[in-house]
Amino acid sequence: MSSSAPTIVVTGLSHTYSRRETKLEVLQDINLSIGHGEYVSLVGASGSGKSTLLSILGGLERPQTGVVRVAGVDLASLSGDGLARYRQNVVGFVFQHFGLLEALTALENVELALTLAGMGTSARKRRSAELLESVGLSARLDHRPFELSGGERQRVAIARAIANEPQLILADEPTGNLDVESAESVASLLESLRDRDGCTLVVVTHNPAMAALADRHLLLRGGRLVVDGSARLPVSGQVPETAPWAGAADGLE
Amino acid sequence: MGWSDAIAMAGRELLRRPGRALLTMIAVALAASLLTALVAVATTARTRVLDQITHGGPLASISVAAAAPNPSQAGLDNPTPGKAKVLTSTALAEMRAAKHVVAVVPVLQDSVEIEPIKPVQITPTVKVAYPPYGANIVGVNLGQVSSLPVSLLVGKYPSPGSLTEVDVTQSYLAHLGLAQNQGEKVIGTDIELGSYEILSHRFSIGLRFDDVEIVGVVDQQAGSGQIVAYPSLVLGLFDWTAAGLVNGDRDAPQSPYAAALVEADQLADVNAVRNEIATIGYSSSAPGNVIVSVEKYLHVIEIILTAIGAVALGIAALGIANALLAAVRERRREIGVMKAIGARDRDVMRTFLVEAGCLGLAGGILGTALGVAIFLGIGDLANSYLTSQGLRGVPITLAWDVPVGAVVGAAVVSVLAGAVPAHRAAKMPAREAVEA
Numbered sequence: 029m030s031s032s033a034p035t036i037v038v039t040g041l042s043h044t045y046s047r048r049e050t051k052l053e054v055l056q057d058i059n060l061s062i063g064h065g066e067y068v069s070l071v072g073a074s075g076s077g078k079s080t081l082l083s084i085l086g087g088l089e090r091p092q093t094g095v096v097r098v099a100g101v102d103l104a105s106l107s108g109d110g111l112a113r114y115r116q117n118v119v120g121f122v123f124q125h126f127g128l129l130e131a132l133t134a135l136e137n138v139e140l141a142l143t144l145a146g147m148g149t150s151a152r153k154r155r156s157a158e159l160l161e162s163v164g165l166s167a168r169l170d171h172r173p174f175e176l177s178g179g180e181r182q183r184v185a186i187a188r189a190i191a192n193e194p195q196l197i198l199a200d201e202p203t204g205n206l207d208v209e210s211a212e213s214v215a216s217l218l219e220s221l222r223d224r225d226g227c228t229l230v231v232v233t234h235n236p237a238m239a240a241l242a243d244r245h246l247l248l249r250g251g252r253l254v255v256d257g258s259a260r261l262p263v264s265g266q267v268p269e270t271a272p273w274a275g276a277a278d279g280l281e
Numbered sequence: 282m283g284w285s286d287a288i289a290m291a292g293r294e295l296l297r298r299p300g301r302a303l304l305t306m307i308a309v310a311l312a313a314s315l316l317t318a319l320v321a322v323a324t325t326a327r328t329r330v331l332d333q334i335t336h337g338g339p340l341a342s343i344s345v346a347a348a349a350p351n352p353s354q355a356g357l358d359n360p361t362p363g364k365a366k367v368l369t370s371t372a373l374a375e376m377r378a379a380k381h382v383v384a385v386v387p388v389l390q391d392s393v394e395i396e397p398i399k400p401v402q403i404t405p406t407v408k409v410a411y412p413p414y415g416a417n418i419v420g421v422n423l424g425q426v427s428s429l430p431v432s433l434l435v436g437k438y439p440s441p442g443s444l445t446e447v448d449v450t451q452s453y454l455a456h457l458g459l460a461q462n463q464g465e466k467v468i469g470t471d472i473e474l475g476s477y478e479i480l481s482h483r484f485s486i487g488l489r490f491d492d493v494e495i496v497g498v499v500d501q502q503a504g505s506g507q508i509v510a511y512p513s514l515v516l517g518l519f520d521w522t523a524a525g526l527v528n529g530d531r532d533a534p535q536s537p538y539a540a541a542l543v544e545a546d547q548l549a550d551v552n553a554v555r556n557e558i559a560t561i562g563y564s565s566s567a568p569g570n571v572i573v574s575v576e577k578y579l580h581v582i583e584i585i586l587t588a589i590g591a592v593a594l595g596i597a598a599l600g601i602a603n604a605l606l607a608a609v610r611e612r613r614r615e616i617g618v619m620k621a622i623g624a625r626d627r628d629v630m631r632t633f634l635v636e637a638g639c640l641g642l643a644g645g646i647l648g649t650a651l652g653v654a655i656f657l658g659i660g661d662l663a664n665s666y667l668t669s670q671g672l673r674g675v676p677i678t679l680a681w682d683v684p685v686g687a688v689v690g691a692a693v694v695s696v697l698a699g700a701v702p703a704h705r706a707a708k709m710p711a712r713e714a715v716e717a
Binding site: 087088128129 | 282286290615618628710712
């Protein structure tokens with residue numbers, strides 16, 4: 029499911045982390061375009077730059093070189109508050125560690141995203157309850173994160189991610205801390221959201237089953253985008269280095 | 282994120298680690314209680330010292346003598362008065378009308394013969410009897426006691442306008458051989474006040490006796506005398522004596538007033554009022570210069586005690602800063618997540634500042650309540666001691682600005698202490714959300 033109008037356009041993106049005298053080039057000359065409503069898996073070994081690319085796309089970090097446009101907005105041109113508004117309204121994040129605030133209940137965690145967006149108390153409470161109901165957690169509204177299972181926590185996080193109806197959902201190994209059953213449930217939930225809301229979904233994953241659901245696969249190796257393909261992946265085995273198309277990357281490097 | 286949302290959020294975060302929050306709050310509470318107690322004690326000590334100087338009268342109190350001013354003594358606290366001069370009602374009215382004058386209380390004074398009606402029971406087995414002796418009686422309107430250098434030690438003031446109730450001073454107790462703290466022994470005893478009348482026949486003396494009951498013991502500097510009563514009682518005695526004098530003595534006084542007490546608006550107005558009194562034609566005295574000097578020393582003591590409390594509050598503030606810095610370190614990822622879902626730097630900062638403010642406010646309220654309780658306890662102990670020694674007690678009152686200042690101060694200092702951690706949290710990169 030893809031559209032001709034791209035949601036994400038990345039041109040010549042490079043990114044370097046400096047620590048004292050050491051410089052680590054984590055992304056090198058990335059060029060890509062992701063269409064509206066696409067489901068993209070972002071794969072690669074640890075340290076290949078997946079999380080950095082996700083952070084830049086999500087406005088958590090500013091692009092150092094190159095241009096990153098999301099929903100027509102050049103992220104480098106945004107101020108601090110502008111980036112906060114962008115993260116609030118355009119992007120929804122789902123983290124491997126769930127990212128729920130331990131002091132808040134499931135309902136309050138979802139509500140927080142709406143609070144930050146300036147929604148009134150009664151409206152946001154109502155919407156938060158609806159969102160949690162839509163992810164099958166209507167009985168868990170007042171539970172705090174430590175009272176929920178891993179799968180339930182991730183569903184709360186997903187409900188929070190979609191609270192402000194984002195155009196782009198960025199998921200960083202959303203099934204990484206889940207058992208097989210919960211992982212499948214979360215993977216299918218994300219896919220159904222994409223199908224239902226038509227948002228773009230970029231997922232960093234090592235889970236072959238989850239990667240297999242994507243329309244398109246991006247493989248990063250050493251900070252470079254070495255494969256941008258749409259070959260169907262097997263639903264088991266390792267991702268990405270043993271993927272059928274991974275070998276092609278050797279030839280690209 | 283609005284303030285109410287930030288407060289709710291901060292409350293949740295504080296309750297998440299109640300032990301840490303409680304300990305931090307207790308540190309603030311202890312500091313606030315120390316500050317409150319020290320400031321309150323310093324203020325009370327100041328009041329007590331000044332009270333001692335003014336004998337319970339107002340700070341801006343001026344004594345007017347029935348004498349002309351002595352130009353060579355102008356500006357002195359206690360000048361030697363000039364030639365005796367009758368203090369007339371007209372002069373008193375002029376003083377009342379003068380600028381910066383709050384009250385003018387005339388003082389009557391007469392000599393009397395004091396005679397006990399029956400011996401005073403000291404203990405169940407010991408009674409003290411004493412022969413009649415001459416002393417002075419002072420008449421002032423005790424209804425205006427707040428304007429007078431008169432304060433009650435034991436018992437009560439005579440009923441307004443009473444002709445049968447009097448108070449005595451500690452000189453009276455001393456005459457009976459009683460200690461200063463045995464004032465209650467004379468309460469309820471009756472004495473006769475004898476006043477003379479020189480009859481028109483040169484060598485004849487008429488005596489009039491008034492039976493009165495002693496209802497209290499006072500410390501007074503309104504006039505010179507062992508007995509204090511309402512003017513109506515003294516005026517009766519005075520008139521009796523004066524009637525005789527007028528008949529037999531051409532130099533008889535025209536006015537019953539031996540002196541007057543004038544209260545100025547404030548200490549700073551005392552000199553102006555004294556100048557005005559001199560213009561009207563009377564000598565006056567006031568402990569203004571002494572008070573100003575003493576106040577300077579007392580102010581230094583207040584500053585030192587307040588500084589001790591402030592240091593304690595500063596240490597508590599460091600505790601808050603430390604606790605919040607620890608919280609920022611622990612919540613790096615949560616702060617990143619908040620930013621990832623749209624929190625601006627100032628939203629994060631606000632949350633931490635509110636946390637600091639809540640700790641400070643709660644600690645401030647608790648500590649101030651404790652400090653007030655400590656102050657009241659110390660005050661009670663001090664008063665018990667002073668009373669047992671036959672001395673005037675300390676007024677145990679607390680100006681509203683001390684507790685309010687302590688609570689607000691604790692909250693403000695706490696917010697300031699939270700500024701560094703809050704700034705650090707606000708500037709934490711949003712990328713922390715995706716860090717492992």
